[in-house]
Amino acid sequence: MTKYHYIQTLRHGAVMEIRLSRPERLNAVIKPLYDELLDALHHAEIDPEVRALILSGEGRAFCVGADMKAHASGERSAFDKHQYLAGEQQVCKRLFTLEKPIVCVVQGHAIGAGAELAIACDFLLMSKQAQLALPEVSIGTFIGGGVSYLLPRLVGLAQARELIFNGERISAKRALKIGLANRRLSEQHFRQQALEFATNLAHKAPLSMALAKRHLNLLGTQGLDGALTSELEGMCFCATSNDWQEGVDAFAEKRPPRFKGN
Structure with missing residues (x-):
C-alpha cells in the first residue's frame, strides 16, 4: 500500500x-x-x-x-x-x-x-x-x-x-x-x-450501490420521466449480473448474499 x-x-x-x-x-x-x-x-x-x-x-x-x-x-x-x-x-x-x-x-x-x-x-x-x-x-x-x-x-x-x-x-x-x-x-x-x-x-451489491449513488447525485436534474427511464435501464443492467442471481439465491436459501461485483 x-x-x-x-x-x-x-x-x-x-x-x-x-x-x-x-x-x-x-x-x-x-x-x-x-x-x-x-x-x-x-x-x-x-x-x-x-x-x-x-x-x-x-x-x-x-x-x-x-x-x-x-x-x-x-x-x-x-x-x-x-x-x-x-x-x-x-x-x-x-x-x-x-x-x-x-x-x-x-x-x-x-x-x-x-x-x-x-x-x-x-x-x-x-x-x-x-x-x-x-x-x-x-x-x-x-x-x-x-x-x-x-x-x-x-x-x-x-x-x-x-x-x-x-x-x-x-x-x-x-x-x-x-x-x-x-x-x-x-x-x-x-x-x-x-x-x-x-x-x-x-456488504451491499457493488453494481447496485454504484448505480444508486450515481442516480441520487442527479437529484432534481432529470425530471420524473428521466428518472424512470434511467432507473429502468439500471434495473435491466443489474438483472443481467451474477450479483442479481446471487441475491435471488441467497433470499431463497435464507442466507446472507456474497456479492462479487459482477
Whole structure:
C-alpha cells in the first residue's frame, strides 16, 4: 500500500479508511494533503476489494480547514494559491462522484474546508461533541468544494443560507436535526460505530450501490420521466449480473448474499 506523509490508509476488510494525519495542525489542509487524498481515492476506486470508504481525522479534530500558518507565510505565488484552491475542488468532486459509498466521521471540529470535505461525502457521522462551521464569508474568503450546490440539497435553501451567511458553529445535535448529519456517535466508541456503519454498506451489491449513488447525485436534474427511464435501464443492467442471481439465491436459501461485483 502506498506510503503517504499527510494521510493514512487503513484496511478493515472491505472498508478502506482514509485518515487525515496532521494532528499537530488539527489536520489543517495544505496542497500536498489534497494531492495525497486524490491518489488514495483513485486507488480505492480501482481496487475491487474496496466496497466502502471512511474519511476521518487523526487526533482531536477531523479538519479545521485551511492551514492559516501556511497562508500567513506569504511565500506562495498566485499560481500556487490557485493550485491549492483547485485541489480542494478536485477532492470534493471525487468524493461526490466516486462510485463507492463514502462515510465521513467527524470528531472535534470540521471547519471551513474540513466541513466542505464532510459535506461532499455520502454520509456524515459526528461524535456527540463535534461541531461544524462554514466561516468563509465571515473572514473575507469564499466557500468551496461544491457547497453552494450540495448544501441546499441536504438541508434546504433557508438552512444553507443561515449556515453560510452566519458562519456560526453548529453542534452534532443540530446537524442531525436539520438533515446535515446522519448519526450522532458516542465519544468513546465513535470509530468502531463508524466502521460498523461502513461495513454494512460494504456488504451491499457493488453494481447496485454504484448505480444508486450515481442516480441520487442527479437529484432534481432529470425530471420524473428521466428518472424512470434511467432507473429502468439500471434495473435491466443489474438483472443481467451474477450479483442479481446471487441475491435471488441467497433470499431463497435464507442466507446472507456474497456479492462479487459482477
